Amino acid sequence: MSALTSLPSISPRRRRTDRIMRGLLAALTIVALIPLVLVIYYLLKKGLGAWSGSFFTTDPTGAFFGNPGGVRSAILGSLEIVALATLIAVPIGIGVALYLTEYGKDHWFASTVRYFVDVMTGVPSIMFGLFIYIVLVKAHIGGNFTGWKASVAISLLMLPIVIRSSEVVLLLVPDSLREAALALGAPRWRVLSKIVLPTAAPGLLTGALLAVARGMGETAPLLFTVGTAFGLTGNLGSQMNTLPFQIYTDIQSPRSAIVTRAWGAGLTLVLLVLILNITARAIARRSRVA
Amino acid sequence: LEASSATVTGGRSVLERSPAARLPDQALKWGLSGLAALILIIIAYFFIRLIGQSGTVFSHYGLSFVLRNDWDTSRNIYHGAALLVGTLVTSAIALVIGLPVAVASAIFLNEMCPRRARGILTVLVDLLAAVPSVVYGLWGVFVLAPKLLPVEKWVASTFSFIPWIGGGTPTLYNYFIAGLILAIMILPIVSAIAREVIATVPAEHKEAALALGATRWEMIRMAVIPYSRSGITGGAMLGLGRALGETIAVVLVIGNAPVIGHHIFNQGYSLAAVIANEFGEAQGIHVSALFAAGLVLFVLTLIVNIIARWFVNRSTHGRRGTGGTGVTLAPAGDA
Numbered sequence: 343m344s345a346l347t348s349l350p351s352i353s354p355r356r357r358r359t360d361r362i363m364r365g366l367l368a369a370l371t372i373v374a375l376i377p378l379v380l381v382i383y384y385l386l387k388k389g390l391g392a393w394s395g396s397f398f399t400t401d402p403t404g405a406f407f408g409n410p411g412g413v414r415s416a417i418l419g420s421l422e423i424v425a426l427a428t429l430i431a432v433p434i435g436i437g438v439a440l441y442l443t444e445y446g447k448d449h450w451f452a453s454t455v456r457y458f459v460d461v462m463t464g465v466p467s468i469m470f471g472l473f474i475y476i477v478l479v480k481a482h483i484g485g486n487f488t489g490w491k492a493s494v495a496i497s498l499l500m501l502p503i504v505i506r507s508s509e510v511v512l513l514l515v516p517d518s519l520r521e522a523a524l525a526l527g528a529p530r531w532r533v534l535s536k537i538v539l540p541t542a543a544p545g546l547l548t549g550a551l552l553a554v555a556r557g558m559g560e561t562a563p564l565l566f567t568v569g570t571a572f573g574l575t576g577n578l579g580s581q582m583n584t585l586p587f588q589i590y591t592d593i594q595s596p597r598s599a600i601v602t603r604a605w606g607a608g609l610t611l612v613l614l615v616l617i618l619n620i621t622a623r624a625i626a627r628r629s630r631v632a
Numbered sequence: 633l634e635a636s637s638a639t640v641t642g643g644r645s646v647l648e649r650s651p652a653a654r655l656p657d658q659a660l661k662w663g664l665s666g667l668a669a670l671i672l673i674i675i676a677y678f679f680i681r682l683i684g685q686s687g688t689v690f691s692h693y694g695l696s697f698v699l700r701n702d703w704d705t706s707r708n709i710y711h712g713a714a715l716l717v718g719t720l721v722t723s724a725i726a727l728v729i730g731l732p733v734a735v736a737s738a739i740f741l742n743e744m745c746p747r748r749a750r751g752i753l754t755v756l757v758d759l760l761a762a763v764p765s766v767v768y769g770l771w772g773v774f775v776l777a778p779k780l781l782p783v784e785k786w787v788a789s790t791f792s793f794i795p796w797i798g799g800g801t802p803t804l805y806n807y808f809i810a811g812l813i814l815a816i817m818i819l820p821i822v823s824a825i826a827r828e829v830i831a832t833v834p835a836e837h838k839e840a841a842l843a844l845g846a847t848r849w850e851m852i853r854m855a856v857i858p859y860s861r862s863g864i865t866g867g868a869m870l871g872l873g874r875a876l877g878e879t880i881a882v883v884l885v886i887g888n889a890p891v892i893g894h895h896i897f898n899q900g901y902s903l904a905a906v907i908a909n910e911f912g913e914a915q916g917i918h919v920s921a922l923f924a925a926g927l928v929l930f931v932l933t934l935i936v937n938i939i940a941r942w943f944v945n946r947s948t949h950g951r952r953g954t955g956g957t958g959v960t961l962a963p964a965g966d967a
Contacts, residue, residue: 356847357847360849363853367736367739367740368740370732370740371737371741373733374733375756375757377816378760381771384774384775385767434667434670437663437664438667438670440664441664444664445661446665454672455668455671457941460937461675461934461937461938461941462671464870464874464933464937465930465933466877466879466929468879468908469678469930469933472682472926476678476682476685498674527647529649529653529656529657530660530661531656559763559764561765561880562765562879562908565912586764590880593774593884601774605774608770611767612762615764616759616762623755
């Protein structure tokens with residue numbers, strides 16, 4: 343490089359353009375990070391103030407005057423709904439990924455599935471909420487608005503993420519491992535359960551955690567599935583409170599104490615999502631295949 | 633993998649498993665295939681149900697549902713041109729702002745960034761995608777919109793000669809604020825795909841450019857950008873698809889007025905926002921109209937995504953997956 347830049351053939355104009363454009367690219371990269379810094383700064387500034395002793399131990403009262411209450415029921419609801427969504431999406435997602443890598447490969451059906459999973463990634467999250475509303479809520483299957491219906495909506499949203507990330511990881515499992523096991527006479531299902539899945543486990547976990555992080559923060563699928571509730575309930579068969587939904591309604595309140603609660607809840611939600619993200623990345627870095 | 637020689641009586645290989653022992657394998661294969669088929673069935677089923685639910689409105693209004701602008705819940709009239717315009721305008725703003733920044737950051741991270749800073753900067757850009765949309769909405773409502781209002785007023789009056797930008801009086805919530813937040817939200821997606829695509833530019837192309845005496849920027853302009861243009865186009869369209877369908881952040885900052893704004897600092901409405909905002913109290917044909925808005929949105933994002941995937945798949949040259957880990961297996965000969 344040093345020999346190149348010292349060549350006399352590069353005119354001052356070209357050198358100036360080079361410097362300006364490189365500076366511009368670096369500057370735009372910094373611009374890209376400004377929103378992250380600003381969002382986190384304001385979350386800490388306004389959210390930490392809301393984190394009083396009773397913030398995590400009381401439920402929202404729903405009353406317009408007086409003490410607005412905390413976010414306990416919202417945290418519990420969010421965790422439960424996302425846990426159930428994970429139980430649905432992760433096994434199905436890994437199953438589909440196994441089909442794609444172990445059986446389907448380049449078969450036209452596998453390609454079609456792969457294509458539509460990609461397309462599903464781009465379906466707006468509110469559409470999953472509408473879908474579940476039409477199929478489960480409007481049809482009054484197991485009650486009106488319930489927590490588990492929100493789980494189903496969120497699991498649909500998580501599915502393509504799980505499938506694509508799992509497929510990438512499963513493809514990284516060396517073929518020699520599969521062939522060695524098959525050569526020893528192991529049937530396919532044992533090869534999958536004893537060789538392929540354990541080898542890919544950390545990577546699968548990473549993908550699952552990223553999907554959980556995504557599902558945790560989504561508000562739109564909750565709008566028409568989970569209903570509204572303030573009180574603490576662990577029953578997925580009833581209407582539940584969730585963190586994103588509570589933030590969404592709190593933002594629209596004219597009362598500053600409730601808006602403050604939205605910032606506190608926002609900070610809580612971002613922390614939960616960040617922890618999931620960072621854990622996922624840490625696992626990915628330490629695993630052999632990921 | 634099957635042994636074809638050494639058969640015992642009955643034509644079965646000594647090495648072959650008995651039919652009973654092969655059952656779990658068959659069950660697994662068909663079970664997994666069934667799961668894969670389930671994905672297609674769910675998408676198809678949703679599409680059919682959505683068409684069914686919104687049929688009332690489309691048979692009543694026809695195409696004027698998206699072509700005429702008169703959305704009045706009190707008179708029970710639903711022509712949603714303003715919603716479509718809002719969705720398209722905010723997404724266009726998001727692309728105009730977000731795309732250059734995303735591509736610049738991808739080029740910087742891949743071609744110029746010191747190795748030590750690259751990892752952490754990449755993670756930071758990716759973390760933009762981790763912030764939930766409701767939190768962007770919260771930030772937009774209480775920080776971005778009020779702080780930018782004076783700036784918007786200044787721009788609108790100073791550049792009043794520019795159509796669609798100047799001339800009017802900016803409202804607190806408007807197309808621009810929504811577009812700006814969408815730009816932030818699509819940035820990590822477009823940047824990630826652009827990084828992946830730029831990483832596939834052969835080192836020979838870049839070295840050839842440098843060897844011919846090109847400066848770094850000329851190398852980027854002549855070797856990197858032309859090679860990755862189609863992939864970046866695909867990434868931009870995926871970002872567009874995301875922007876079209878984003879709901880919660882937009883409903884909070886677009887103003888939710890069913891009008892077509894005359895400039896970008898006017899308030900408006902979007903397809904996703906109207907569903908989120910009005911679904912709770914909608915009844916009768918109003919519900920059907922909201923489903924129809926959903927159908928328009930669904931078809932719109934579907935088309936954009938299908939085109940986007942075509943571009944991305946074409947430019948990653950048969951590599952699969954994301955994150956630059958596209959390794960294709962050789963067919964194992966079984967199944």
